[in-house]
Amino acid sequence: MDLTVKINDRTFKNPVWVASGTFGYGEEFKDFIDLEKVGAIITKTITLNAREGNPPPRIVETPSGMLNSIGLENKGIEHFAKKYYPFLEKLDTRIIVSVAGRDKDEFEKCIEALEEFSPDAIEINLSCPNVVHRQTKHKLIAQDPETTGEIIAAVRKKTKSILIAKLTPNVTDISEIALAAEAGGANALSVVNTYLGMAVDAEEMKPILGNIVGGLSGPAIKPMALKVVYDVSKKVKIPVIGIGGIMTGRDVAEFMLCGAAAVQVGTANLADPAAHNRILSEFEEYLDRKGIKKATDLVGKLKKL
Amino acid sequence: MSKLIRKTQKIAIISNKEVCSAHFVMELEAPFLGENSAPGQFINIRVDEGTTDPLLRIPLGIHKIHEGGISLLYKVVGSGTQILSNKKQGDQVDVLGPLGKGFDVARVEAYGNTPLQSTKQDPEAILVAGGHGIAPLYALAESLAEKKIKTTFLIGVRSRDHLVCVDELKSLGAEVQIATEDGSAGYEGYVTELLEELLKQVMKGEVNGDSQRARFSRLRSGQEGQSPGEQQTMIYSCGPRLMLRALSKVALENNTPAQVSLDAYMACGVGACLGCAVKTKDGYKMVCKDGPVFDSKEILWT
Incomplete structure (x- = not known):
């Protein structure tokens, strides 16, 4: 196979x-699974300088999902280079470093700092959804x-590494953003990041998350994520990587039937640190069963109905 | 990263009984956890396979530790614990653990072993439980009893119907004092008020004879090379956040160190998602990995 x-x-x-964000920096999971069976490890997002993250509570479970508002807590790129x-x-597998910045300048500096250890992607x-971005009238x-295209084009000039743009589903028309990222020079797209949401404690009459709002992930978003992958993969020529509530093979x-070239397992890792290897073997069983x-x-x- | 012994495993339930209103004790057949768990550590339990609701595991403090396994004491508070309470003998649950850093017992033990203190009084532990926060403190009490460390156990509950473990704790040799909010048993009021009273007595030497008072006067006059904070009493506590905040204040005012076990919304349990953050003097720390037990002075209580 x-x-x-x-x-x-x-x-x-x-x-x-x-x-990203569901697997730490890989090492946290070494007791539970064979890390070299992971097709690619995407690190927790790092930023140029350390970020403290959002006030707790940062997570809460919701029906078949969870909300998070971690706020990109990390110790900065230098610490990542030394410690993680x-x-x-x-590891004998691909390492993809996830980076974020508040604006173009910070993204560029991040990419420059990453150049010395040339990650696979x-x-x-x-x-x-949990941090403030500058340079755009939008929250993300x-x-x-326009800003998406501009930032991708700017970082494209700084590296020969494969660039994957991770997009939000919290838009009117994601295809427009996907095309802008492709035009900017992205080699692939990751869809989707979390859906904005909130949780309320009616007894206390308060929001539950410290940041009030957060990002929804898990099986609850899978139908919506499938649709995004289905739509976007028909619009762009570059590979689309599907994310959203994957729990099984x-x-x-x-x-993949909807058009994803690869997928990322996210929230499942938090429910079970051994999830990835199980999902991979279930996927292999599926292919075997289907004679693929x-x-x-x-x-x-995807076949016609 | 330090070397940890932990894994996920399917574990058979030996028994699962309601011990008082909405409180259950579940015994698990798990030699691995029995051998590798320490008081104050916790497990992250998946109550049902093959469903996405509930999705995440539930973190539960380890209540008792013995050779053949562990037991859990939990209160039914949501859908996950509701499902757990319906489990029968022989059913299996998926358990991740043992996790986190437990209570530091070596520190109170050390009090008895330093030459400076060996001629004076024995070290003493005060355990303060709020509601089902008694769960991890029981394992600690057992461990302290084995080490023959004098233990006073203060239990705070809403009403006498919520009292658990009292006789068992007494048979371990602990002195048990009870506070109920409705006055249905023991002292009427908060357990932190009981603690304040007890600490005052300790300071006055009413509890342990005169030696501690004498030692404090020497400490104050600088005859001993230790700070007043390094005394022989250690508080260990687990309970609601507001109670722990009040306890931390009482401990500080009485110059007594306190270790508190915190509860938090948690996902992974292994320090990866950074969900269970708690604000400390050194920035955010994770309850699952840096805790659940913290020095009360570390926490920025809000």
């Missing part, structure tokens, strides 16, 4: 990756096609 996926010149051993990258670098997080960069297949020899043969192969 051939599970490999190609994005530009890079081959990934399988299409089941892990999503050496472990990741030794960089995911540009334009869509964290990826709500603004069959979910992986659903996203190449995983990529599934991509966009």
Whole structure:
């Protein structure tokens, strides 16, 4: 069975990756799964300088999902390079570093700082719902096609690494943003980041999250995420990486049938630190059962009703 | 990263009984957890397989630790604990653990072993439980009893119907004092008020004879090379956040160190998602990895 996926010149051993922010810096999960079976590890988003994150509570469970408002807490790029990258670098799998910035300038500086250790790919997080972005009248960069295109084009000039733009579904027409990212030079798109939401405690008459609002993830968003993948993959020529509530091998297949070249397992990692390896083997069983020899043969192969 | 012994495993339930209104004790057959858990650590339990609601695990403090496994004491507060309460003997649950940093017992033990103090009084532990916060403190009380450390156990509950473990704690040799909010048993009021009273007595030497008072006067006059904070009493506590905040204040006013076990909304349990943040003097720390037990002076109580 051939599970490999190609994005530009890079081959990934399988299409089941892990999503940024749900897998720490990989090391946290080494006791529970074989990290080298992960198609690509996407790190928790790092920023140029340390960020404190949002006030607690930062997470709350909702029906078949969860809301988070972590707020990109991280210790900055230098700390990442010293403390976390050496472990990741030794793993025999692809490492994708997720970065975020408040504006173009900060994104550029981040990419420059990453150049010394040339990761396999960089995911540009334009869509964290829990932080304030500058340079756009919108709350999130990826709500603004112009700024999205501008930032991708700017970082494109700074690196030869594969660039993946991570987009938000909290827009009227995501295709417009997807096309802007593609035009800016992105090599792939990750869709979707979380859906904005909130949770309320009626007894206390208060919001539950410290940040009041947060991002919804988990199986609750899967139907919406599938639709985004289905729509966007028909509009752009670059590969689309599907994210949104993947809990089983069959979910992986659903996203690939809708047009995803690969997927990222997110919230499932938080429910079960051993989730990834289970989902991958379920996906292999699915392919086997369907008599599919190449995983990529599934991509966009949704049959007509 | 420090070396941790932890894993996820399917564990059979030996028993699951309601011990008082909405409070259950679940015994788990888990030699791995029995051998590797320490008082104050917790497990993250998945109550149902093959469903997405509930989605996340529930963090529960380890209540008792023995060779063959552990037991959990939990209160039914939401849909997850409701499902857990319906489990029967022989059912399996998926358990991740043991997790987190537990109570520091070595510190109170050390009081008894330093030459400076060996001629004086024995070290003493005061355990303060609020509601089902008694869960992890029981394992600690057992451990302290084994080490023959004098233990006073203060229990605060809403009403006498919520009292658990009292006889068991007494048979461990702990002195048990009870506070109920409605006055249906013991002292009427908050357990932190009981603690304040007890600490005053300790300071006056009414509880432990004269030696502590004598030691304090020497400390004040600088005859001993220790700060007044380094005394022989240690408070250990678990309960609602507001109670722990009040307790922290009482401990500080009485110059007594306190270790508090915090509860938080939690997801991964392994320090990856940074969801269970608590504000400390050194910025945010994670309840799952840096705690759940913290020095009360570290926490910025809000």
